[in-house]
Amino acid sequence: MKIEGSVVIVTGGAQGIGKAISKSLLTLGAKVCIADVNNVEGDKTVKELVDAYGNSVIFQQCDVTKDDDVRNAFKATTDTFGDVTITVNNAGILDEINFSRTIAVDLEAQIRCTMIALEFMGRNNGGKGGTIVFNASAAGIVPIGVMPVYAAVKHGLVGFVRSMAISPRIEDWGVRFNAVCPISVDTNLSREENLRKVVGDPVVLDQLLKGMKTAHSVILKPSDVAESVVKLIEDDSLNGKSLVVLEGKTIFVDPPVLDLQ
Ligand SMILES: NC(=O)c1ccc[n+]([C@@H]2O[C@H](COP(=O)([O-])OP(=O)(O)OC[C@H]3O[C@@H](n4cnc5c(N)ncnc54)[C@H](O)[C@@H]3O)[C@@H](O)[C@H]2O)c1
Numbered sequence: 102m103k104i105e106g107s108v109v110i111v112t113g114g115a116q117g118i119g120k121a122i123s124k125s126l127l128t129l130g131a132k133v134c135i136a137d138v139n140n141v142e143g144d145k146t147v148k149e150l151v152d153a154y155g156n157s158v159i160f161q162q163c164d165v166t167k168d169d170d171v172r173n174a175f176k177a178t179t180d181t182f183g184d185v186t187i188t189v190n191n192a193g194i195l196d197e198i199n200f201s202r203t204i205a206v207d208l209e210a211q212i213r214c215t216m217i218a219l220e221f222m223g224r225n226n227g228g229k230g231g232t233i234v235f236n237a238s239a240a241g242i243v244p245i246g247v248m249p250v251y252a253a254v255k256h257g258l259v260g261f262v263r264s265m266a267i268s269p270r271i272e273d274w275g276v277r278f279n280a281v282c283p284i285s286v287d288t289n290l291s292r293e294e295n296l297r298k299v300v301g302d303p304v305v306l307d308q309l310l311k312g313m314k315t316a317h318s319v320i321l322k323p324s325d326v327a328e329s330v331v332k333l334i335e336d337d338s339l340n341g342k343s344l345v346v347l348e349g350k351t352i353f354v355d356p357p358v359l360d361l362q
């Protein structure tokens with residue numbers, strides 16, 4: 102689909118990968134709502150982006166774990182720019198200690214945002230259809246011993262995306278569902294000082310930090326991920342896809358097909 106003139110909501114758009122995605126879409130002529138729980142960063146980012154892109158961007162304080170917040174973000178975006186046709190479910194955390202919060206934000210909230218998005222975007226609900234892109238992770242494709250909770254919710258998210266893409270309602274909605282699955286990216290989430298707060302077991306933390314310095318010596322830039330998100334939005338042939346973003350290349354990874362007949 103054409104991004105120019107489209108209306109987009111980016112959850113977690115105030116910082117990191119979400120901010121990079123917002124900037125890429127604004128550059129391509131979209132109208133963007135940055136929906137983020139962090140008021141301070143949201144206000145700072147929207148001022149920066151209004152200076153660069155004019156009144157094509159708004160900030161809406163939104164905790165994706167709360168129905169009313171998410172619905173209000175869609176209402177504010179629709180009232181300001183018109184019908185939403187692109188949702189980027191990006192907001193996420195990594196916390197192996199407070200695993201209930203990780204499940205709430207990285208999986209349950211992504212499902213919540215999708216169901217509410219379909220209330221606004223679904224052609225069967227008077228919407229224009231469109232596309233929903235989910236920021237999963239390579240941890241949604243491969244097991245990771247040092248972050249089992251994070252890998253669990255990201256595997257769940259990939260399964261949700263692949264399943265929504267083959268829903269009996271897919272034609273009624275007129276919406277495509279795809280996941281971007283990056284390896285490590287240079288943001289607050291992957292910074293060592295953050296990881297030390299969210300991984301409790303010292304043996305596990307030690308291996309994680311060592312792994313970052315070896316297995317992932319090259320860490321992606323947020324803009325690398327934004328490029329793949331644009332690709333998933335623009336290519337109307339893509340639905341139910343998991344696009345892994347590596348250093349210098351991307352690969353589509355499809356689930357194994359089981360003949361259950
Ligand atoms: N950084 C990485 O290595 C990496 C790799 C692959 C995938 N990801 C995924 O990318 C997404 C973005 O992460 P990031 O690396 O940009 O991290 P980040 O911490 O830089 O940005 C995350 C943003 O989400 C917001 N957020 C957190 N909880 C929220 C909530 N409940 N409601 C609304 N907004 C909320 C934060 O305020 C922040 O602005 C996450 O889903 C993460 O799992 C990150």
Ligand SMILES: CCCCC[C@H](O)/C=C/C=C\C/C=C\C/C=C\CCCC(=O)O
Nearest residue numbers: 238239240246284285291309312313317
């Ligand atoms: C292939 C793993 C990519 C995981 C990306 C994830 O979304 C974010 C991770 C953030 C911080 C950690 C970054 C890189 C380390 C990841 C794995 C290290 C593997 C160590 C090991 O398995 O021994």
